[in-house]
Amino acid sequence: MKKIKIADGIHMLSMNVEDMLFEGIWEIANGVTLNSYIVQGEKTAIIDGVIGWDGIPETLYKNLEEINVHPKDIDYLIVNHMEPDHSGWISNFEKIKDDFTIVCTEKAAKLVTSFYGKDKIQVVKEGDTLDLGNGKVLSFHPVPNVHWPDTMYSYEHSTKTLFSCDMYGAFGKMGDHHFDDEMTPEEEEFFEKEGIRYYSNVMTTFTPMLRKAIEKSKEFEINTIAPGHGPLYRGNPEKIMNDYTRFSNYAEGAGKNEITILWGSMYGMTGKAIAFAEEILKREGVKYNKLEMPLESESEMVATVFKSAGIIIAAPTYEYKLFPPVAAALDEIGRKKITGKAAFRFGSYGWSGGAEKELAEILERNRMKWDMVPSVEFEGSPKAGDFEKIEAGILELIGKMKDKIVE
Numbered sequence: 412m413k414k415i416k417i418a419d420g421i422h423m424l425s426m427n428v429e430d431m432l433f434e435g436i437w438e439i440a441n442g443v444t445l446n447s448y449i450v451q452g453e454k455t456a457i458i459d460g461v462i463g464w465d466g467i468p469e470t471l472y473k474n475l476e477e478i479n480v481h482p483k484d485i486d487y488l489i490v491n492h493m494e495p496d497h498s499g500w501i502s503n504f505e506k507i508k509d510d511f512t513i514v515c516t517e518k519a520a521k522l523v524t525s526f527y528g529k530d531k532i533q534v535v536k537e538g539d540t541l542d543l544g545n546g547k548v549l550s551f552h553p554v555p556n557v558h559w560p561d562t563m564y565s566y567e568h569s570t571k572t573l574f575s576c577d578m579y580g581a582f583g584k585m586g587d588h589h590f591d592d593e594m595t596p597e598e599e600e601f602f603e604k605e606g607i608r609y610y611s612n613v614m615t616t617f618t619p620m621l622r623k624a625i626e627k628s629k630e631f632e633i634n635t636i637a638p639g640h641g642p643l644y645r646g647n648p649e650k651i652m653n654d655y656t657r658f659s660n661y662a663e664g665a666g667k668n669e670i671t672i673l674w675g676s677m678y679g680m681t682g683k684a685i686a687f688a689e690e691i692l693k694r695e696g697v698k699y700n701k702l703e704m705p706l707e708s709e710s711e712m713v714a715t716v717f718k719s720a721g722i723i724i725a726a727p728t729y730e731y732k733l734f735p736p737v738a739a740a741l742d743e744i745g746r747k748k749i750t751g752k753a754a755f756r757f758g759s760y761g762w763s764g765g766a767e768k769e770l771a772e773i774l775e776r777n778r779m780k781w782d783m784v785p786s787v788e789f790e791g792s793p794k795a796g797d798f799e800k801i802e803a804g805i806l807e808l809i810g811k812m813k814d815k816i817v818e
């Protein structure tokens with residue numbers, strides 16, 4: 412566990428976590444950090460915690476002692492968000508101290524009681540403050556549905572620090588650099604990518620509420636944004652606000668100037684058309700990504716489709732429906748409410764077809780409002796006429812993408 416001073420009397424405790432399925436689903440190839448914050452006035456508060464703190468009270472004790480915090484002096488646990496990646500440590504903390512007050516929203520209070528059986532809770536509303544002494548004053552600001560209904564920001568007034576919890580978070584392990592102004596260009600690029608993965612995997616379904624939370628964060632004078640996952644922003648806190656605004660637009664059809672080919676093929680017939688499509692994309696100078704389902708991780712699949720302005724769905728008919736791994740991927744995208752993408756499908760069939768009907772059902776069921784170029788289906792192996800139609804479809808897709816591009 413790392414201990415980083417972020418201002419006088421404020422420390423971050425951060426832990427890199429790997430080899431886990433985040434939320435039990437997302438295979439996060441580059442790990443994630445869990446950040447917790449200690450604010451010391453005359454009294455001491457911990458804002459969010461680190462999952463389990465490895466379950467051993469002695470480790471928690473030792474880590475706190477190393478930054479001169481005596482666990483017995485911790486009076487307040489601020490729960491910005493009750494999801495157990497931030498609150499799971501409460502049951503370990505109570506092994507070293509059982510007398511503390513939990514500070515959270517009314518909605519979180521109900522969850523704290525039902526998950527942990529705790530009832531010494533101070534419920535806070537918009538603008539309520541907690542004076543810790545020695546000039547440290549926290550205020551609390553609910554941001555519901557980011558991404559649970561209970562979430563709030565905490566803000567420390569003397570240091571102008573916004574503790575934003577999941578908001579402005581990113582996946583990706585942190586090395587020796589923790590602040591935006593320490594990052595190398597490579598690290599900046601890494602965390603932009605991991606921010607997109609985080610937003611698309613965890614947050615995107617709640618995009619309208621995230622937009623409200625972005626607006627709310629703009630009301631504060633901010634020296635540092637201190638999220639629950641990923642880097643801290645003090646050099647240019649506005650950048651992460653702008654990035655999150657851009658991501659919110661990706662959720663509704665905008666994207667980078669790239670096409671993602673979401674594909675699957677049993678015996679290579681659709682594969683022949685994909686090879687042809689790649690030649691066209693290269694000729695047209697369009698950057699593209701390929702996601703072969705079901706080999707690609709769910710996390711990477713969602714993130715890559717999410718950030719692309721154009722999508723090619725390439726998949727055959729299977730048992731009168733769309734090739735199942737591709738159908739499942741599209742359904743997942745739909746459940747995440749990733750709407751408005753420009754897209755084009757082609758694929759092979761043997762005798763009846765049926766893929767097309769299921770694709771329409773998936774788009775309709777999830778109200779995806781994708782801007783579809785008419786599909787091209789071919790019997791068995793694609794022929795010269797099919798290639799012509801596929802080329803025309805790709806060119807139409809590139810045309811549709813043009814006004815959706817936001818880098």
Ligand SMILES: Cc1cc2nc3c(=O)[nH]c(=O)nc-3n(C[C@H](O)[C@H](O)[C@H](O)COP(=O)(O)O)c2cc1C
Pocket residue numbers: 675676677678679680681682726727728729730731732759760761762763764765790791792
């Ligand atoms: C398990 C299985 C189920 C299939 N079901 C259908 C079907 O319901 N209707 C149809 O027209 N073709 C069906 N096909 C035929 C495929 O769509 C056809 O072989 C196509 O060329 C496969 O494309 P691919 O080589 O890209 O996988 C099925 C093939 C397999 C192996």
Ligand SMILES: [Fe+2]
Pocket residue numbers: 492494558559577
């Ligand atoms: Fe969360």
Ligand SMILES: [Fe+2]
Pocket residue numbers: 494496497576577639640
């Ligand atoms: Fe979280």
